[in-house]
Amino acid sequence: MRYITKTFAMAFLAILAIVVGAMLVSIQVRLRITVGKQLGEEYLAQPLSLFIILAMSAAASTWIMHITGRLISRASYFTTVIMALGFSTILIALLLPEISLLQLVYFGGFGVFIGVVTILLPPRQRGNNKNFDFFYYLARLWENRVLLSLWVRYNVRSRYSQTFLGIAWIILLPLSTSFIMAFVFSEILPARFIGDAPFISFFLTAVTAWNVFSQGVLNGTTSLTREMGLMGQIYFPREILVIVKLGETLVDFTFTFAAMLVINAVVGVWPNINFIYLPIVILIQITFTLGLMLFLSYISVLVRDIPQLVAVLLQLLFYLTPIIYSVQSIPENLSFLLLVNPLALLIDAYRSIIVYNMPPDPVNLYYPLVMAGVLLYTGYMFFKANEKRVVDYV
Amino acid sequence: MLNKRPIIQVNNLSKHYVRNEYRPSLRHEATQMVQRWLGRATQVSWQSEPFWALKNISFTIYQGESVGIVGRNGSGKTTLLRTLSNITDPTEGTVSVHGRFRTLIGLSAGFDFQRTGRENIYFNSAIYGFPPSVVDTFIEDIIEFSELRDFLDTPVKRYSSGMVSRLGFSIAIHMMPEIIFLDEILSVGDSAFQEKCQQRVLELKDRQCTIVYVSHSEASVRMLCDRAIWLHQGHLMMDGSVDDVFEAYTEMIHGEATTT
Numbered sequence: 001m002r003y004i005t006k007t008f009a010m011a012f013l014a015i016l017a018i019v020v021g022a023m024l025v026s027i028q029v030r031l032r033i034t035v036g037k038q039l040g041e042e043y044l045a046q047p048l049s050l051f052i053i054l055a056m057s058a059a060a061s062t063w064i065m066h067i068t069g070r071l072i073s074r075a076s077y078f079t080t081v082i083m084a085l086g087f088s089t090i091l092i093a094l095l096l097p098e099i100s101l102l103q104l105v106y107f108g109g110f111g112v113f114i115g116v117v118t119i120l121l122p123p124r125q126r127g128n129n130k131n132f133d134f135f136y137y138l139a140r141l142w143e144n145r146v147l148l149s150l151w152v153r154y155n156v157r158s159r160y161s162q163t164f165l166g167i168a169w170i171i172l173l174p175l176s177t178s179f180i181m182a183f184v185f186s187e188i189l190p191a192r193f194i195g196d197a198p199f200i201s202f203f204l205t206a207v208t209a210w211n212v213f214s215q216g217v218l219n220g221t222t223s224l225t226r227e228m229g230l231m232g233q234i235y236f237p238r239e240i241l242v243i244v245k246l247g248e249t250l251v252d253f254t255f256t257f258a259a260m261l262v263i264n265a266v267v268g269v270w271p272n273i274n275f276i277y278l279p280i281v282i283l284i285q286i287t288f289t290l291g292l293m294l295f296l297s298y299i300s301v302l303v304r305d306i307p308q309l310v311a312v313l314l315q316l317l318f319y320l321t322p323i324i325y326s327v328q329s330i331p332e333n334l335s336f337l338l339l340v341n342p343l344a345l346l347i348d349a350y351r352s353i354i355v356y357n358m359p360p361d362p363v364n365l366y367y368p369l370v371m372a373g374v375l376l377y378t379g380y381m382f383f384k385a386n387e388k389r390v391v392d393y394v
Numbered sequence: 395m396l397n398k399r400p401i402i403q404v405n406n407l408s409k410h411y412v413r414n415e416y417r418p419s420l421r422h423e424a425t426q427m428v429q430r431w432l433g434r435a436t437q438v439s440w441q442s443e444p445f446w447a448l449k450n451i452s453f454t455i456y457q458g459e460s461v462g463i464v465g466r467n468g469s470g471k472t473t474l475l476r477t478l479s480n481i482t483d484p485t486e487g488t489v490s491v492h493g494r495f496r497t498l499i500g501l502s503a504g505f506d507f508q509r510t511g512r513e514n515i516y517f518n519s520a521i522y523g524f525p526p527s528v529v530d531t532f533i534e535d536i537i538e539f540s541e542l543r544d545f546l547d548t549p550v551k552r553y554s555s556g557m558v559s560r561l562g563f564s565i566a567i568h569m570m571p572e573i574i575f576l577d578e579i580l581s582v583g584d585s586a587f588q589e590k591c592q593q594r595v596l597e598l599k600d601r602q603c604t605i606v607y608v609s610h611s612e613a614s615v616r617m618l619c620d621r622a623i624w625l626h627q628g629h630l631m632m633d634g635s636v637d638d639v640f641e642a643y644t645e646m647i648h649g650e651a652t653t654t
Contacts, residue, residue: 147520154506154513234497234504235480236521388483391476392411 137384140237148240152247159248174256178204178263186267194326197355201260201269206323208260209350212253213289213343214314219245220293221300221307224390231391238387239380242297246290264354272357281349281360284372288342291375294383301393321347342368398456399492401573401604402478406487409448409473409628447473449628451487457572460595460605462619462636464612464643469625471608475499475575478606493572493604496522498562500577507551511542511561514550518562522569532568539594540564541587560587567594573604592617612640 141148160169185200192199223245224231224238231238261271300306321341322330327348346368349360448470455461463471476482477489479497504521505514515536519529537543540560550558566574576595595618599605609615615622615636622639624632626646632639 143523144520146523146525147517150517150520150526154509154517158508230504230506232476232481233499234521388481391482 137237137239137380141239141243144237144240147236148243148247151240151244152251155244155248156251170252171255171259174252174259175262178256178259181207182263182266195356197269198267201264201267201355202326202351203324204260204263205351205354206321206347208253208256209285209347210318210321210323210343211256212249212285214318215252216246216249216289217292217296217310217314218307219249220289221296221310223293224297224301225304228391238390239294239383242293242383243290246286246293249289250286269355272353274353274357274359277349277353277359281346281353281365284365284368285343285346287376288346288368288372291372291377291379294379295375298383298386298390301390317341317343320344323347326351342371398458400454401457401492402455402606403490404451404453404478404487405489407448407451407474407477407484407489408446408486409470409477409482410485411445411447446628448477448484448625451625451628451630453623453630453633455604455606457493457604458599458602459621460599460607460619462615462622463606463608463625464610464615464622464639465625465631466647468627470628471625472499472577474625475577475606475608479575491573494570495573495575496566496569496571497575498566498577499575505550505558505562508549510549511546511553514561515565518565519569524569536564536568539568539590556584556587563591563594567598571598571603573606574598575606575608577608578610588614612644616640 156170157167160167163169165172181204182200185203194202220242223241227241231241264270296306296310300310321343327344345364349365352358352360451474463474465471473482475497476499477484478491479495479499480491481497481499504518506517509517512533515533516526516529520526537546540557540563542557542561545553545557550561553561574595592614595605595607599618605618607615607618619636622632622634622636623630624639624643632642
């Protein structure tokens with residue numbers, strides 16, 4: 001029984017690698033990247049058929065995994081992962097003969113990353129843990145929603161509890177930051193226009209969206225290490241600690257967003273009907289951020305250097321993401337950066353909605369969506385599998 | 395009463411800790427490398443000494459029983475309670491607890507010391523699954539029992555340790571638990587409060603609440619418990635009536651005291 005769960009976990013990883021590979025392919029098709037061999041027109045015309053092919057290959061590899069899993073009774077973790085990756089790579093190469101070398105590299109790279117993570121930090125699935133199930137955990141989490149909301153409320157309140165202005169800071173802070181930026185970009189730097197939008201709203205929109213990600217990830221890395229004392233004394237689903245941090249970030253985001261709308265209105269960019277697409281984009285971004293936070297929070301308990309490292313990497317990512325420049329201005333030979341960075345596509349979607357008054361391109365949201373879902377699922381399962389070990393690492 | 399339901403089952407429970415925790419650090423690795431280079435390597439084998447906080451513990455506790463866990467410092471009592479209350483996983487073996495349980499380990503039973511007493515009451519109850527609207531119906535009882543009405547809006551960090559434990563105990567017993575794990579919680583308050591707590595625990599016992607009580611105080615174990623488990627260096631030495639266990643336990647302690 002225990003072995004079968006492990007096989008399923010591995011099969012899941014194989015599917016995961018395949019789907020993400022598929023997404024990378026679809027994006028490459030979409031953006032007509034010139035690196036590597038081009039896919040034919042038929043793939044471009046029918047992205048659905050591409051997905052069907054990939055889903056079939058995923059199912060086949062799962063099945064093969066299942067059979068081999070039964071035959072090899074004591075296959076090690078490592079062998080299983082390598083086998084899964086090997087099978088899915090072969091299948092992808094067989095079923096998509098026109099795939100370019102670069103796509104295989106992306107796919108392989110992602111697969112190796114997942115493999116390394118699972119091998120280095122294997123989720124300890126135990127024989128007596130019968131409830132190792134995503135929906136079971138979600139149900140437990142739902143039972144704790146009161147705790148979650150109370151915790152977020154107390155934390156937001158206590159952040160400003162000893163200040164003179166009190167909770168007013170939560171509005172004043174983003175508003176003043178935005179006004180400073182508006183001043184700098186309108187008075188000191190010559191006013192520029194990107195397309196037909198003023199630079200300030202172009203920039204501010206992206207920064208607001210970026211802040212949710214960067215704040216969330218930064219707070220997420222320290223969320224567990226800060227509450228070690230509490231965790232040693234009482235049990236509650238540990239992911240609450242991470243979600244509380246996300247909740248705080250979202251509360252901040254609400255006010256930053258409002259401040260951004262004010263500035264936008266001042267420079268003449270008004271809210272428009274395309275705002276109805278905004279919840280989808282925000283949801284994708286939250287999912288993505290939370291998935292990453294769940295991974296990083298646990299890993300930074302083991303390796304205490306992670307928070308510092310993440311801070312540095314976020315700096316780098318800030319410039320690799322089209323925030324101070326536009327997606328269109330990326331040179332052709334660097335456009336692969338868009339393929340590996342779902343945030344770039346998300347921020348582009350934010351921009352097209354808020355600044356350019358256009359609905360987001362759905363094809364550009366496929367990859368972020370799948371990446372976000374996959375990250376949340378794997379991150380959550382990874383977190384839950386290791387959650388009890390956290391207190392042993394105080 | 396004859397067909398009692400087993401409420402806590404522990405099978406071959408073992409818990410393993412690494413004595414010298416290995417954290418890779420640049421400084422350590424660099425000095426090690428230089429030393430190896432000079433041929434003066436003093437290799438520290440990090441994981442050579444596994445430390446079994448608990449080893450092959452098995453017992454069953456039935457509904458309505460109150461069990462005292464005794465043993466010397468470092469014998470694994472708190473680790474056992476942590477494993478029972480789901481805070482940490484056993485290395486080997488299984489633990490199953492059927493029923494709502496409340497845990498009081500240490501003095502501050504899951505408090506955030508920056509927050510006020512009142513906020514902590516709501517917060518702690520929320521961890522146990524009680525929304526603030528429900529807590530409002532019995533918050534007066536909690537305040538009354540803890541005798542902390544004047545300090546309720548003071549941050550818990552300014553409380554004395556006795557006050558913290560009073561608040562923690564008051565919250566826990568008002569959470570209507572089926573099982574309660576108590577770790578040394580009664581030994582902090584003054585004797586008047588201790589007596590009050592013991593009274594409450596006895597009341598809980600009358601209501602068929604299962605009690606697992608860790609203490610060094612023989613008197614309170616004798617008073618509250620009708621069964622005792624003796625742990626020694628992670629091993630289960632004895633499991634039986636309070637009198638028998640304490641007889642053997644004190645005998646061993648006297649033996650150790652005289653030989654050393």
